[in-house]
Amino acid sequence: MSTPVLSVRDLTVDFATRRGPVHVLDGVSFDVGAGEIMGIIGESGSGKSVTAYAVMGILEHAARIRSGEILFEGQDVLKMTRRRRDAWRGRDASIIFQNPRTALNPIRSVGAQIADVISRHAPAPAAEIRARTLEALRQVRIPDPERRLRAYPFELSGGLCQRIGIAIALACRPRLLIADEPTTGLDVTTQAVIMDLIRSLARERGLSVVLITHDLALASEYCDRLAIMHAGHVVEIAPTAELIARPHHPYAAKLLRSVPSLVDELSQLQAIEGSLPDLRRTDLPPCRFAERCERRTAACDAGRLRLEPVAGQPSRLLACRNPL
Amino acid sequence: MTPLMRDRLDTVRHVLFGNPLNLLAFGLFLLILLTALLAPALVPHDPLRTNAQSALQGPSARFWFGTDQLGRDIFSRVMVATRLDLLIAFGAVILSGMIGSLVGAMIGFWGGFWDGVVSRLVDVLMAFPLFVLAMALVAALGNTVVNVVYATAVVNLPFYIRLARGEMRVRRSLGYVEAARVGGSGDWRILTRFLMPAMAAPLVIQASVNLGWAVLNAAGLSFLGLGVRPPTPEWGIMVAEGARYISSGQWWVAVFPGLALMVTVFTFNLMGDALRDILDPRLRT
């Protein structure tokens, strides 16, 4: 397999708070290949967004990266100089966010916001910047782009705002796009439209996408592979169809059984008992799902848990000592 | 002691001792109150007694803050003036607070024609720089201390009216009001039993901040010669009297009453912050 576009290795992140560190991420690892759409699934609080922000380098001040590597096309971005990282961000890798309207500057025209990013990464005379801005708008299929240049976010619908967000993110032709819950704030029809747009842009350009969502149904439709996260751990990674058909990790199985569209009969719907463990604890077990798991054994508490390939299934990774 | 009372006392204790500034605020406030109450009985010299021979002497062991141009002891005058300045400020704030919040609550609750009229009136009042309005009011009403209180009260009314009106408009459509109405309570009962007590917290916070402003206002008016007349000891006119000696270096005549003003206003402002912390943690800066 050629070098993955993104390779996160053993990423561990703490948040420093007044009442002690919060162990948000612990040993997170996954790869994203060129041109693939990878889904990161988990409940809220599982650490999906923190992972995304860590990759992009936009974690808040209180966050501390304790260990790990984030390799972009083979290079560790954590070791880049600040200048290089700033240049890399927005040009080689980009991110779009959940709430499209608040993600945009309310008092600046959308054309100006796109132009800002273009001229930062590839300075050029004004006329050319304008042409490329229009091109960016056309790429995201915004009709009548000349008129929209001067529009403000509050004048646009949620769907249009998210398109602008995508236009900003893709304006400099990055190789990686992270989409952090891009459609959660939109209505269902618009969701499909935006996701179709992302998918077709990804296919056209060979763009790798990391789709972060709690919506398993959405992920199952658009993602090539899925990584399931729970409480700061990645617990299972597999191609979508395989994972949905036969989840190995107990948590993944429960997750699938809680989604109406993935379940054959409504009577089979089950909620997951318990809740996420308090990540401030210093006595967290090696498997953070153990305390909610019916399949817990003594082996589960014996030493650090890692993602390991499953025998006979080369494309599946699992972090469980008593899988289904 | 009920659990609720204990909880409230806990909050008070937490706020007071959690932030040393809050403790300072209350301590100073107590000190100022005590001065206002006890100063006339405890000061070393008669604040009104003049003595041409000891005029314009700097601070010394005998006259701790020095003497003014008529030989009066500035320390005694500054201490005794506390009472008058506090009375004016409290008077104005209580007056405007009570009337303003009642009017504001009523128009906020019922709306309609009177709401329009009063709101227009408030807009007009606020179209004047407030100190200028106070000046004009005292000039028109007559140059007395009572009129200073009235003028300061009038000038402060808009804040309370707007505050009460805003709070009322937010709360009048809340669930528990509907429930009370269904339960048979009339408008007045709802207003006085439920809504007005709920407004108490923001009102008290506003009042404490206003106190500082009222002191400045009254002192400013007296500085200009409006309101308090000599020889009454009051910080504003004391600064005015001392102003002409500053350029020749006799700073103590104006500076000590000025400091008293600063400390008092500072205390009220700090108290406002402390009260805000106690009464409504959501408003904390």
Added chain:
Amino acid sequence: MSRILIRLASAVPTLFGVVIVTFLLTRVLPGDPAVFFASNPSMTAEDVDAVRVSLGLDQPLLVQFRIYLVDLLHGNLGNSLSTGQTVAAELARRLPASAELTLVAFVLAIAVSLPLGAVAALRPRSLVDHLSRVIATLGVSMPTFVTGLLLIFLFYFLIGWAPEPIGRLDPFMFEPERVTGFYTIDALLEGDPAAARAALAQMMLPAITTALFALAPLTRMTRAAMLEVLGSEFIRTARASGLGRRKIVVTYAFRNAMVPVVTTMGMTFSYMLGANVLVEQVFSWPGVGAFAIDSIINLDYAPLQGFMLMMAAIFILVNLTVDVVIALLDPRAAL
């Protein structure tokens, strides 16, 4: 443009209310206005009556108001009994003195408070942050007239940097020829930079005193607004797009923070107009505020009325300007 006119039109009722209030102030409140308007307290009863008739004070109130209104629309604000000139002329003559002072103070205040507040927000818990908070708390507690006197004592008496605080110009210098009424500008127009510098020197202490007063609310608001904007999601997008720090701080953060700050500027200007009266008194500055005080002391009430009207009109104008500026800054704000 039409929206500006509509906005202006909405100020008319308030203006009208202002006119009514200034009218009532001297006519309805207790005390016999005729005595106030009579020039000499030792006048006889017949003299007072004569004054009353001549001033139209024996007419019913509504008639008086109509006369007042008509006079006003003709620009007739009455006469000042102590100077003998029309009130309008006196105010016009003294306005530039106050205006020059207030404008310089305002510019000073903005030049210090905006950067201070912005940097305080950008570097929380730093020295600058603490400094800005101290300034904010002190500034609100200090009476303007005390600050002015302290500054005089410090900079004139002790250190000797400032000139004697006796007004706009050293008594040995001549006033520059009046074009705008602003001594600094007029002196420069006349080709006399020395006079301009002297005028500026005289203005420094009073301007700083007034500016100190405005420093507190402006710094506080700038800091709060910047903090809030810096925590918004679009700043996160800007960072994620790799935009430079300067661009983010200035174009994205500061500009957005300016919206509430401009509103505060309008309010602060109103407070400054009030504080101006006190500052003019402390520094013997011959502006409209000092004129108003003198008139009150002389029981000369027409100038006070005119002064009140003028202050309110200026403030309404300032608010209008604030609204226009905000509409320019923030496309969401409807005029």
